[in-house]
Amino acid sequence: MKHFSSIFLFVFSYLLSDTTTTDVIHIVIDHNGNTTECFVDSIGYQYVYFISRDSVDTDSMKLKNAYYIYSDYNRIFHHSWSFEENIKRIENRTGKAYTIDGDTLDFIDVKFDKDMINPEVLFITGPGKSKYISMFDLEKIETDFSIMTYSVERGFFYSFYAFLVAATFEIVASWDNERRMVPQIWDQYDDLLPKISIIGLNKQKGNGVAYESFTSLIPLTILISMSYDIYKEKNKFYFSPVYEKREYGRNMHVFSLKQLVRNTLDEIIYKVEKNSFGKKVVGWFR
Numbered sequence: 001m002k003h004f005s006s007i008f009l010f011v012f013s014y015l016l017s018d019t020t021t022t023d024v025i026h027i028v029i030d031h032n033g034n035t036t037e038c039f040v041d042s043i044g045y046q047y048v049y050f051i052s053r054d055s056v057d058t059d060s061m062k063l064k065n066a067y068y069i070y071s072d073y074n075r076i077f078h079h080s081w082s083f084e085e086n087i088k089r090i091e092n093r094t095g096k097a098y099t100i101d102g103d104t105l106d107f108i109d110v111k112f113d114k115d116m117i118n119p120e121v122l123f124i125t126g127p128g129k130s131k132y133i134s135m136f137d138l139e140k141i142e143t144d145f146s147i148m149t150y151s152v153e154r155g156f157f158y159s160f161y162a163f164l165v166a167a168t169f170e171i172v173a174s175w176d177n178e179r180r181m182v183p184q185i186w187d188q189y190d191d192l193l194p195k196i197s198i199i200g201l202n203k204q205k206g207n208g209v210a211y212e213s214f215t216s217l218i219p220l221t222i223l224i225s226m227s228y229d230i231y232k233e234k235n236k237f238y239f240s241p242v243y244e245k246r247e248y249g250r251n252m253h254v255f256s257l258k259q260l261v262r263n264t265l266d267e268i269i270y271k272v273e274k275n276s277f278g279k280k281v282v283g284w285f286r
Contacts, residue, residue: 033241033248076116155225
């Protein structure tokens with residue numbers, strides 16, 4: 001009888017308990033700060049599959065659209081390349097941190113805990129003074145404008161690559177099968193170099209005609225790049241929008257041509273590896 005009573009009490013208490021409180025809740029955040037509270041079922045190569053908290057149907061999101069995903073146990077178990085790159089850009093700078101409680105903190109240096117289990121951020125506030133704040137307690141970090149070094153770099157390479165691509169197209173368009181390859185290629189790229197005849201550059205008349213445009217366009221694209229980033233407030237980095245149910249102040253995606261090419265190649269390799277022959281071919285190159 002005593003054993004029967006114990007079983008009855010266990011079943012009764014289980015039926016009355018709120019089982020939802022024992023489930024791990026996941027929060028999926030996209031690059032704009034839109035959040036989805038859900039139960040993540042699985043994460044594949046290209047998609048994350050989940051069931052929204054107020055639904056029973058399985059939904060999905062492309063992983064490339066997810067900024068980061070964490071659980072209510074304060075563990076980040078997926079983050080995008082943009083998330084990692086933004087953290088890299090914030091570190092070793094001065095600025096101001098804003099918490100979700102409305103507090104502000106001026107700092108002269110900042111370091112991130114790369115362990116994504118209960119991640120914390122170390123703020124150096126002065127000589128011998130520091131403070132740890134949970135990443136999930138941060139609304140945003142606003143750095144100084146030394147962050148514009150990335151704008152300068154981007155502006156330079158955009159114009160530099162544009163001239164290289166234009167020169168390459170001109171080589172293809174004016175290709176002469178009667179001439180040797182190296183002189184033809186040199187004639188085009190020689191136009192991008194300054195006229196320094198003492199060392200043999202641009203001795204021929206008319207060579208180096210693109211150099212002036214080349215040197216004028218680079219500062220212009222750098223200024224445009226810096227102005228754009230200032231307008232878009234690229235020195236502000238957002239973290240936790242959940243508590244106020246609002247979007248980030250800006251999109252947190254970081255555009256990188258190199259990363260775009262890498263992701264595209266990864267997608268192609270992933271599709272090729274789906275069949276046995278493709279898997280063997282990729283294996284040979286690896």
